[in-house]
Amino acid sequence: xxxxxxxxxxxxxxxxxxxxxxxxxxxxxxxxxxxxxxxxxxxxxxxxxxxxxxxxxxxxxxxxxxxxxxxxxxxxxxxxxxxxxxxxxxxxxxxxxxxxxxxxxxxxxxxxxxxxxxxxxxxxxxxxxxxxxxxxxxxxxxxx
Ligand code: HEM
Numbered sequence: 001x002x003x004x005x006x007x008x009x010x011x012x013x014x015x016x017x018x019x020x021x022x023x024x025x026x027x028x029x030x031x032x033x034x035x036x037x038x039x040x041x042x043x044x045x046x047x048x049x050x051x052x053x054x055x056x057x058x059x060x061x062x063x064x065x066x067x068x069x070x071x072x073x074x075x076x077x078x079x080x081x082x083x084x085x086x087x088x089x090x091x092x093x094x095x096x097x098x099x100x101x102x103x104x105x106x107x108x109x110x111x112x113x114x115x116x117x118x119x120x121x122x123x124x125x126x127x128x129x130x131x132x133x134x135x136x137x138x139x140x141x142x143x144x
Contacts, residue, residue, distance in 0.1 A: 002065055009062055010144060012055045013132060019048040020097070020128070023121045030114030037110040045101045045117055052097040056090075063087060081139045089131035096124035 023044050030041065063069050068082035100120030107113045133141040 002067075005058060005062060005065070007144075009055065009058045010142070012051065012058060014144075016048070016051050016055055017125075017128065019044065019051055020121055020125050023048050023100075023117060024125060027114045027118035027121065031111065031118060034111060037113045041113070041117070045104060048121070049097055049101045052094045056094050059087065059090060078139055081133065086131050086133065086139075089127050093124040093127040093131070096120045096127070100124065 026041055026044060029035075030037065066082065068079060069087075070076075070079050070083060073079045074084070097120070100117050103116035103120060104113045107116050133139040135141065135143055
């Protein structure tokens with residue numbers, strides 16, 4: 001069971017990263033070309049937020065059942081990574097993804113909508129790239 005949930009969490013990372021990249025590219029394009037904010041821009045930011053919140057739920061579930069989450073064993077860098085660093089940074093990133101959508105929806109002009117989406121999504125992407133246990137990072141986990 002744990003294995004299936006970890007695999008789901010690992011695969012969802014790709015859905016999230018692809019939607020995040022697509023949102024950033026679309027919003028940069030919107031800022032540069034000064035085009036109108038289209039229905040597809042709204043849809044992609046909605047799908048991005050749904051996938052981020054799904055990942056949050058799966059992550060919180062893992063937090064309760066994973067052997068990688070343990071208090072009182074902070075000298076072990078793997079345990080500390082998943083118990084503190086990964087979880088905290090990812091929650092912050094998901095807050096930024098949520099803010100991207102809320103601030104973009106509330107913005108008065110199309111240019112401001114694109115700008116909000118672009119800035120908050122970029123911040124979220126940087127945090128996620130830093131906090132994912134990539135195969136080449138010190139806490140190495142598989143690509144899938
Ligand atoms: C943007 C959101 C997130 C992404 C992209 C992400 C990505 C990942 C990846 C790639 C792994 C390694 C999976 C593997 O071993 O194959 C992982 C593991 C883990 N994540 Fe996340 N994560 C996110 C959010 C969260 C959150 C919010 C929490 C907890 C509150 C969390 C808790 C964990 C735990 C406990 C593990 C270790 C599972 C284990 O190996 O037993 N994650 N995450």
